[in-house]
Amino acid sequence: MAEKYRQMVLSGKAIEGLEIIDAHNHLGPYFNFPVYRQGSAESMLERADTMGVSKICVSAHAAIGPNMVWGNDEAERAAAYCPERVFAYVGVKPCSEREMLDEIEKRFAAKGFIGLKLHPGLHGVQVADNSYIPAIEYAEKHSLPVLIHTWSHADVSDLDGLSTRFASVPFIIAHMGGAPDVLDHALDVMRRRENVFGDTALSYAPHGSIEYAVKKAGAEKVIFGTDMPFYDPVFTLARVVCADIRESEIEKIVGLNFRGICPLIPR
Amino acid sequence: MTFFDANVCYGGVKTPSQAVDYSLDALLRRMKEYNIEKALVVHSMAREHDAPTGNELLMKEIKGHDCLLPVWVLLPHHTGEMEEPGALTERMVKEGVKAASMLPSLAFHSFSMRRWSVGPLLDALCERRIPLIIGIEQVGGMEGLAQLALENPSLPIIATNVAYRADRFLYPLMEQTKNLYVETSSYKPYFGLQEFVKRFGAERLVFGSGMPAVDPAASAAVVTWSGLALEQQEMIAHGNIERLIGEVR
Ligand SMILES: [Zn+2]
Numbered sequence: 001m002a003e004k005y006r007q008m009v010l011s012g013k014a015i016e017g018l019e020i021i022d023a024h025n026h027l028g029p030y031f032n033f034p035v036y037r038q039g040s041a042e043s044m045l046e047r048a049d050t051m052g053v054s055k056i057c058v059s060a061h062a063a064i065g066p067n068m069v070w071g072n073d074e075a076e077r078a079a080a081y082c083p084e085r086v087f088a089y090v091g092v093k094p095c096s097e098r099e100m101l102d103e104i105e106k107r108f109a110a111k112g113f114i115g116l117k118l119h120p121g122l123h124g125v126q127v128a129d130n131s132y133i134p135a136i137e138y139a140e141k142h143s144l145p146v147l148i149h150t151w152s153h154a155d156v157s158d159l160d161g162l163s164t165r166f167a168s169v170p171f172i173i174a175h176m177g178g179a180p181d182v183l184d185h186a187l188d189v190m191r192r193r194e195n196v197f198g199d200t201a202l203s204y205a206p207h208g209s210i211e212y213a214v215k216k217a218g219a220e221k222v223i224f225g226t227d228m229p230f231y232d233p234v235f236t237l238a239r240v241v242c243a244d245i246r247e248s249e250i251e252k253i254v255g256l257n258f259r260g261i262c263p264l265i266p267r
Numbered sequence: 268m269t270f271f272d273a274n275v276c277y278g279g280v281k282t283p284s285q286a287v288d289y290s291l292d293a294l295l296r297r298m299k300e301y302n303i304e305k306a307l308v309v310h311s312m313a314r315e316h317d318a319p320t321g322n323e324l325l326m327k328e329i330k331g332h333d334c335l336l337p338v339w340v341l342l343p344h345h346t347g348e349m350e351e352p353g354a355l356t357e358r359m360v361k362e363g364v365k366a367a368s369m370l371p372s373l374a375f376h377s378f379s380m381r382r383w384s385v386g387p388l389l390d391a392l393c394e395r396r397i398p399l400i401i402g403i404e405q406v407g408g409m410e411g412l413a414q415l416a417l418e419n420p421s422l423p424i425i426a427t428n429v430a431y432r433a434d435r436f437l438y439p440l441m442e443q444t445k446n447l448y449v450e451t452s453s454y455k456p457y458f459g460l461q462e463f464v465k466r467f468g469a470e471r472l473v474f475g476s477g478m479p480a481v482d483p484a485a486s487a488a489v490v491t492w493s494g495l496a497l498e499q500q501e502m503i504a505h506g507n508i509e510r511l512i513g514e515v516r
Contacts (some may be wrong), residue, residue: 012491205485208286237489
């Protein structure tokens, strides 16, 4: 199964015959290191074409950093740049309930937004911080997926709790817990909680990890995401399409699972 | 695309991942699947147990596998664990060793990479054009790599574990050195290879899979989906490392 995709990777051809949606992207420059080509939507689509990705879902670095409104403006422009391929998460920063809801409502009144992105790590708060609750209630009311950055056991435990309290909200554990020792914890929550998924975005490429995630949590719980343009997206797609799993499982991971929880992505 | 892999290891490790097969057989199988025709290989025992024992095991176990070229893990000679640099490098060349590796960090073999400690050893490697493959985590990051490369300007150094956040360190260092090469399995900035090649050419990037810890599919894709011209990809995938180890004398 993986063999035909392996040949596409080895020959440098874009993957054919799969609908591939990248559910975890960023946008724009970043303070800590250079993001070439300004991390623009245009440049990301060039990268997406190289590997055969049809749609990308961005949240702006600025929005998960110091300036929520600035970042969400950028995300809105990115989605408008290519509405059939670029979609956006509203980046949510801890603030007053009114400010948060105004921002979210304003964005969903515009076009191109499909979910919420929380980055508690960069904002110096816990995943279960009370200030996020109005945003999650909004997601509950409007059937939106919530993508949450995680990097520790505490993050995953918090997300476990949130997913119990908001059982109809699809949560995506970004990076499946991130740190290697958190992976099993994240996979356990993904397996137990029907509304919890995990994405594949990681700056390194642990051998066998896709197979492992599928075995422990089920292929229906793994979602393809790359963190582009934080770093190169291509190696994460290669990990997924070359994994020793069934073709039907690859299809779920690269597109079907995310479609299932993200109704605002058009057919 | 076919590859010459500058960064593989095999053999059991102290803290294995459940998802990884560390055996030599698994390595050989993966190499076939990913068109990796040759690989520079280190034994895990040389890293995690005893360097001389691991190097010896390596020579014994890879005998007959023409696709595998030995890399020895070296220690400085001062404590008598390895012979004097000149004798050591002579034996390396005689036995067909194509590159050296060192793990000087406190958590590994714990010695200084400054000239007062390993100067004679590095000079001996240099004299025989034996490339040194070294992880930047072993030398305290990019600052330590810079010191090593600048203090030993003729020693071919292949740096591994150079990560996607390194470019503000890496670019000035590449500009000021001629002896530094970057192994690609961890080097994954966004459009990173294109930007690197624009400035420094394709000569100073060397493919490594990072197996068994790293997924070879990922490492292959970094090159084949780099967006670089095919001839530049070929240099990175195998040409550069072939040229480098071709100089060993
Ligand atoms: Zn991210």
